[in-house]
Every structure is written in structure tokens, then in C-alpha cells.
Amino acid sequence: EPEVTQTPSHQVTQMGQEVILRCVPISNHLYFYWYRQILGQKVEFLVSFYNNEISEKSEIFDDQFSVERPDGSNFTLKIRSTKLEDSAMYFCASRSANTEAFFGQGTRLTVV
Amino acid sequence: AQSVTQLGSHVSVSEGALVLLRCNYSSSVPPYLFWYVQYPNQGLQLLLKYTSAATLVKGINGFEAEFKKSETSFHLTKPSAHMSDAAEYFCAVSPSGGYNKLIFGAGTRLAVHP
Numbered sequence: 116e117p118e119v120t121q122t123p124s125h126q127v128t129q130m131g132q133e134v135i136l137r138c139v140p141i142s143n144h145l146y147f148y149w150y151r152q153i154l155g156q157k158v159e160f161l162v163s164f165y166n167n168e169i170s171e172k173s174e175i176f177d178d179q180f181s182v183e184r185p186d187g188s189n190f191t192l193k194i195r196s197t198k199l200e201d202s203a204m205y206f207c208a209s210r211s212a213n214t215e216a217f218f219g220q221g222t223r224l225t226v227v
Numbered sequence: 228a229q230s231v232t233q234l235g236s237h238v239s240v241s242e243g244a245l246v247l248l249r250c251n252y253s254s255s256v257p258p259y260l261f262w263y264v265q266y267p268n269q270g271l272q273l274l275l276k277y278t279s280a281a282t283l284v285k286g287i288n289g290f291e292a293e294f295k296k297s298e299t300s301f302h303l304t305k306p307s308a309h310m311s312d313a314a315e316y317f318c319a320v321s322p323s324g325g326y327n328k329l330i331f332g333a334g335t336r337l338a339v340h341p
Contacts, residue, residue, distance in 0.1 A: 220268075
């Protein structure tokens with residue numbers, strides 16, 4: 116069964132460092148998302164991406180964040196200068212035109 | 228603004244007992260509603276969805292949910308809990324209708340004891 120794959124499963128980084136979280140969406144999907152879940156809190160929408168551009172972003176998704184689909188298969192989330200409060204589980208999701216979103220297993224980001 | 232409220236952050240049931248996880252939503256458009264389950268150290272898996280067709284929706288693993296517009300509710304039920312149902316359950320709404328971004332509830336952690 117096709118699935119969304121995220122790497123790494125766990126990333127530890129020092130405050131101020133750049134981090135890139137990687138996702139391989141399901142191959143025929145066209146809509147891509149990043150969500151995050153701070154420990155003990157709800158899952159929050161960050162950004163949606165369609166047709167090679169951001170279609171919507173939340174207030175959380177400030178200038179420190181960026182997304183890219185560099186090669187037609189990967190979908191990445193970059194945080195330029197990580198802060199302690201960026202520590203969270205980050206979920207990638209993808210969907211086709213008329214289906215629900217399928218989520219990856221998440222990347223746990225720990226900023227120290 | 229659209230939102231989802233899940234009553235009870237923790238629910239504990241005995242094996243074989245009824246499972247009832249509550250979800251209320253607010254939406255300015257006819258909503259699409261979803262229940263996702265998260266097992267420990269795993270991602271979010273879709274249990275079931277409501278997309279404006281039948282109000283009683285059946286999902287995987289014996290779960291079902293009923294959309295009640297008058298009560299703005301979409302509660303999740305299972306007649307008989309199994310130990311393997313222990314997980315965190317998230318209700319979500321698509322605020323613009325359709326399959327767009329999701330607004331999640333805070334989640335309910337279900338414990339099943341022998």
C-alpha cells in the first residue's frame with residue numbers, strides 16, 4: 116500500500132541551526148501539507164502546497180520556514196534558524212484531488 | 228472561526244465495553260469531518276470520514292461515527308473495546324469543506340484495561 120515517508124524519524128539540532136525535514140509523498144498525489152504537534156498539544160496546520168507554490172499558510176509559518184519540492188518526488192520543510200519552541204513532531208501529508216490526506220509517521224525535532 | 232472540541236482528554240474503558248469519544252465542531256460551511264488514530268510512535272491513520280453523504284459513517288476496526296448537524300457533533304463509537312484500540316484519537320474538520328487543510332481537536336487518549 117502506498118505511504119507517505121518521512122526522514123529522519125528523529126532529528127536533534129542546536130538552537131540557531133538550519134534543519135531540513137524530508138518527505139516523500141504518495142506518487143500520484145498533487146496536494147502536500149506540513150503539520151506540527153508540540154508535545155502535549157494539538158496537531159496544527161503549517162502550510163499547504165499545490166502546483167509548485169504555497170496555497171495557504173498559517174501564522175506559525177513565518178519567514179523562518181520554507182517549503183520546496185526540489186525534484187518532483189521529495190517535499191521538504193526547512194527551518195532556517197531553529198528555536199527551542201520549534202521542538203515538535205512534524206507531520207507531512209499528501210492527497211490527490213478527491214481523497215483525504217494521508218500522513219507520514221512524523222519527524223520528531225528536538226532543538227537543544 | 229472553525230474549531231473542533233474533543234471532550235475528555237483521557238478516556239478509560241474495560242475490554243468489551245462501549246467506546247464513546249466525543250467531538251463537537253463549528254463550521255461556517257457544510258463540513259467534512261474526520262477521525263484519525265495515532266498509535267504510539269506512529270503517524271496519523273484515517274479511521275473514517277464524513278463527506279456530506281450518509282450521516283452514519285463506518286470506518287476501520289469496527290468504529291463508526293454519526294454526523295448530527297443539529298448538535299454539531301461527530302462522536303466516535305465502537306460497541307466493544309479491544310486492547311489494541313488503546314491509542315490517541317483526533318477529530319478534525321476541513322474548515323472550507325472538501326479535502327483541504329484540517330483543523331484538529333486536542334485529541335483523546337483511549338486506555339483499555341482488562
